[in-house]
Amino acid sequence: MxxxxxxxxxxxxxxxxxxxxxxxxxxxxxxGEKVRVVGRDAGRLQRFVDKGAEAFTADLSDAAALSKAFSGARAAYLLLPPVKTREAQERESDAIAKAVNQSGLRYAVNLSSYGAQVPEGTGPVAGLHSAEEKLNAIGGLNVLHLRAAYFMENNLAAIGMIHGMGIFGNALLPDVKLPMIATRDVGDYAAQRLLHLDFSGEQTRELLGERDLSMTEATAVIGRGIGKPDLEYKQFSYDQVEQALTQMGVPPKGAALYIEMYKAINAGVLAPLEPRSSENTTPTSFERFVQDVFAVAYPGKVPNA
Ligand SMILES: NC(=O)c1ccc[n+]([C@@H]2O[C@H](COP(=O)([O-])OP(=O)(O)OC[C@H]3O[C@@H](n4cnc5c(N)ncnc54)[C@H](OP(=O)(O)O)[C@@H]3O)[C@@H](O)[C@H]2O)c1
Structure with missing residues (x-):
């Protein structure tokens, strides 16, 4: 229907x-635009209601509810929530695509990831490939997929390790360079394109952050930013990281997906398609992110004025 x-x-x-x-x-x-904010919890949406938004509570796997949320709208910002399993990603992208189709939505900016051109073997990013395909199949929808780089905010997960163990580590090779973007730059870009609705058909736009960084380079910036200039990066084995993720409460299937993603980055399978350009480069440097976000979140660190 x-x-x-x-x-x-x-x-x-x-x-x-x-x-x-x-x-x-x-x-x-x-x-001054009319905005309907969607989430599972009305309390978490209240700050937008206070600014004039309409709140709509819905789960992203509920196609009927999302159809109502999209009904008659000018445009939507679409995303999949952080991955639990590939099956959950498929349920959520099925529901979103069904709701977009049923509601007759004309314009969408869809948050995807760099590497989403690869159909499988990239962990959570394969779910974003699938979501892109489902949206591309909807007749009459103008959709812009934002293939965003590795979020700088992912590094916040290491705060406990740095604080407790004095090192920064994950499964990425120390010297492989990857594009890293501040989520505020993703949001700013998406907002501009939604305001202007200057896209048609099916389009993709890679957003690659200010520059590529290796984990060794990122660790040095973090160390300087939190007053630990000797902070070193340590690459852990895939088994160690998988175990650590499950200990942190990530379901085993989800942890396995993250390992698949790390392997894909290390192997160069998960990589941008485009050369860096002014179109896909965004302003926030890793140094700025560390100062404004990481150091503020780091326990005991008084942020620079
Ligand atoms: N991490 C990366 O490096 C990276 C890179 C490229 C793309 N991405 C994509 O970015 C996404 C995350 O974007 P983000 O950082 O802006 O989001 P986020 O901060 O992780 O927040 C997730 C949002 O989704 C909502 N949500 C979660 N589960 C939901 C559900 N079942 N039904 C309805 N709403 C739900 C949450 O709201 P409530 O909890 O209030 O419901 C929250 O607003 C990832 O899932 C991935 O697809 C990530």
Missing amino acids: TLPVVADATYVILGASGNTGSIVANFLLSK
């Missing part, structure tokens, strides 16, 4: 309480 399309100027933002969705919602609200 296709719901009737009603002319409406509302923007629908999935994941509005999260890193990127909150930037998109706040930007559009600051421009």
Whole structure:
């Protein structure tokens, strides 16, 4: 069943309480746009309601609820939540695509990842490949897939290790360079494209951050930013990282997906398609991220003024 399309100027933002969705919602609200924020918890959406947004509680695996959320909207910001399993990703992308189709939505900016051109073997990114394909199959939808780099915020997960053990480590090779982006740059970019709706058909845009960094380089910047200039990067084995993830509460299937992603990055399978350019480079440097976000979150570190 296709719901009737009603002319409406509302923007629908999935994941509005999260890193990127909150930037998109706040930007559009600051421009005086009508915004409907979607999440599972009304309390987490209240700060947007206070600024004039409409809150809509829905789970991203509930196609019927999402159809109502999208109904008549001008455009939407789409994302998949952080991965639990590939099956859950498929359920969520099925529900989102079904709801987009049924509601007759015309414009969507979809958060994807660099490497989403690869159909499998890339962990959570393979789920984003699949989500892109499902959206591309919807007739009449103009969709812009933002293939964002590795989030700088991923490094925040190491705060406990740095604080407790005095080292920074994960499964990535120390010297492999990867693009890293601040989530605020993803949100800013998505918000601009949603405001202008200057895309048509199916398009992709890689967003590669300010520059590529190796984990060794990133660790040096973090060390300087938190007053530990001797901080070193240590590459752990895949088994050690998988075990650590499950100990942190990540379900075993989810942990296995992250290991698959690390392997794909180390092997150069998960990599950008485009050469770096002014179009895919974004402003926030890793140094700026460390100063504004990492050092502020680091226990006992007084952020620089
Ligand atoms: N990490 C990376 O390096 C990277 C790189 C490229 C792309 N990505 C993509 O970015 C996504 C995360 O984006 P983000 O950082 O902006 O989000 P985030 O901060 O992780 O927040 C996730 C948002 O999704 C909502 N959510 C979670 N589960 C939900 C569910 N079942 N139903 C409805 N809403 C749900 C949460 O809201 P409530 O909890 O309030 O419901 C929250 O607003 C990842 O899932 C991945 O697809 C990640």
